[in-house]
Amino acid sequence: MLSQLTARPSDIPLKNLYNLLEPITKLGQSFVCTPSAIFEPENEFQCELVLELARREGKKLRVSGVGHSPSDLAMTNEFMLRTIKLNRVLEVNTEKRYVVAQGGITLNDLNAQLAKNNLAMITLGSISDQSLAGIVATATHGSGVSYGVISTNVMALSLLLADGSRVTCSRSEHSDLFMASICGLGATGIILSVQVEMEPAFRLKEMQQSLPFEDVVQNMDKLARSAEHARFWWFPSKDIIRCSYSNRTTEARNPAGSWLWNSFFGFHAIQFLLFIGRYFSFVNTWTGKFACWLASGDSIGVDDSYKIFNVDCRYPQHTTEWAIPFENTQACLREFRDFLRKEYQDPNGIRPHFPVEIRFSASDDIWLSPSYGQLTTWIGIVQYKPYGFNVPYRRLFEAFEDIVIRHRGRPHWAKAHPLGTDSLRKLYPHFDDFKRVIDKVDPDAIFCNEYVQRHIMGKPIDPRLFRAFKQHS
Numbered sequence: 001m002l003s004q005l006t007a008r009p010s011d012i013p014l015k016n017l018y019n020l021l022e023p024i025t026k027l028g029q030s031f032v033c034t035p036s037a038i039f040e041p042e043n044e045f046q047c048e049l050v051l052e053l054a055r056r057e058g059k060k061l062r063v064s065g066v067g068h069s070p071s072d073l074a075m076t077n078e079f080m081l082r083t084i085k086l087n088r089v090l091e092v093n094t095e096k097r098y099v100v101a102q103g104g105i106t107l108n109d110l111n112a113q114l115a116k117n118n119l120a121m122i123t124l125g126s127i128s129d130q131s132l133a134g135i136v137a138t139a140t141h142g143s144g145v146s147y148g149v150i151s152t153n154v155m156a157l158s159l160l161l162a163d164g165s166r167v168t169c170s171r172s173e174h175s176d177l178f179m180a181s182i183c184g185l186g187a188t189g190i191i192l193s194v195q196v197e198m199e200p201a202f203r204l205k206e207m208q209q210s211l212p213f214e215d216v217v218q219n220m221d222k223l224a225r226s227a228e229h230a231r232f233w234w235f236p237s238k239d240i241i242r243c244s245y246s247n248r249t250t251e252a253r254n255p256a257g258s259w260l261w262n263s264f265f266g267f268h269a270i271q272f273l274l275f276i277g278r279y280f281s282f283v284n285t286w287t288g289k290f291a292c293w294l295a296s297g298d299s300i301g302v303d304d305s306y307k308i309f310n311v312d313c314r315y316p317q318h319t320t321e322w323a324i325p326f327e328n329t330q331a332c333l334r335e336f337r338d339f340l341r342k343e344y345q346d347p348n349g350i351r352p353h354f355p356v357e358i359r360f361s362a363s364d365d366i367w368l369s370p371s372y373g374q375l376t377t378w379i380g381i382v383q384y385k386p387y388g389f390n391v392p393y394r395r396l397f398e399a400f401e402d403i404v405i406r407h408r409g410r411p412h413w414a415k416a417h418p419l420g421t422d423s424l425r426k427l428y429p430h431f432d433d434f435k436r437v438i439d440k441v442d443p444d445a446i447f448c449n450e451y452v453q454r455h456i457m458g459k460p461i462d463p464r465l466f467r468a469f470k471q472h473s
């Protein structure tokens, strides 16, 4: 290494160049793109104009919501249409319990408007920063063995197709287009508005406790089914799983305060320790134990549904998440734990961040939904980027991916993954139906950005094209 510091920069091999720069690399974003034009239409007519321009100029048009997908799914170097100004609620029907809203509305704004009308989303994921169309296009999920991915609550969509026509689709009208679009990766058209089934506003009572890994994994079937919304966070360095069980309740609001973990001290101390862990990876083990201890007491809280569904995702992060058949959960988690144990025994082994998140969704019939045809367990891992600085993640993620793939894993579409068309076709019985719909409604592939070309069309597009940092172990 010393000799490299005295070498001319042009003589240093590329991989070593990345390694040398790692300690001073500061990056908030994992993926970046430079579209040739970015449009922020304020009405549907302006969407039509943008589409017309893209067609005449022969440009790809990628629709993006908030751009929260941790991959190049919402990226392009050609035309980008951002929907953030298409953010109105168009209809509220409290009697029939549905809402029609423009695709660009964020869930945060939608939650607030729903609360005013005594309605609520039936389920939600960890955050509400995303756009409504963004969560629909990626089959975003919450947790609960009887609750499908959020797209299962979609009743109808209004789409602007590549030829400039508008179409409303649902299970009974243009049903193929509907089944393709409610997890459509932005490839079937621009989602102008979404009709979503709602529930009367409700509160959730959440109980949390920490249990040893084996106690949870052995009883996984029972525990996952023991609440409407069960979810688990595993701290591998301590072999403890934090269990969360939430059920609808009529009890009065009484939020649980996890003071230490939520406090200034907990947040900042852990971020600082994660930063030290960039240089001395063994520190990560102790940071994991410390975070596990901060969150260890039993807790009970009652709050509005969306406040319980959403959690604090803390720091910028690399992340990957996979959906496996529920029946493979125990074997898959044990295999991953065996892998991590070997790494902990190796002085130079991986010292992963925490937690490993374990959630569930009911089986559905949406063509590209990772829950298609199977009760599903979602397993997600993270490597945080303290203060936005990069950290190694590839070796951990690749080992994890090998394991989940062996357990018939399907990747979360919004998160970067290595699967090509051959593998995906085997995992999704309607994969070719999806392609057929795209070929029909978008023969010139205007809406097929690089991600869609790579994973759906089988084109050899470099997965690192939009990586902010092209190579990292």
Ligand SMILES: Cc1cc2nc3c(=O)[nH]c(=O)nc-3n(C[C@H](O)[C@H](O)[C@H](O)COP(=O)(O)OP(=O)(O)OC[C@H]3O[C@@H](n4cnc5c(N)ncnc54)[C@H](O)[C@@H]3O)c2cc1C
Binding pocket: 062, 063, 064, 065, 066, 067, 068, 069, 070, 073, 074, 083, 103, 104, 124, 125, 126, 127, 129, 130, 131, 132, 133, 134, 135, 137, 138, 139, 140, 141, 142, 184, 185, 186, 187, 189, 190, 191, 192, 313, 412, 414
């Ligand atoms: C901190 C964090 C927490 C998360 N938690 C969860 C979770 O709990 N569960 C889960 O399943 N996922 C989760 N995700 C993933 C997230 O829900 C998805 O990435 C979601 O798509 C982001 O919405 P967005 O508005 O940012 O969409 P973007 O990232 O902008 O776009 C995502 C896709 O939607 C398409 N799209 C967006 N708007 C339209 C439109 N109007 N018409 C057609 N296509 C459109 C885009 O083309 C693209 O294919 C999380 C992500 C982050 C960063």
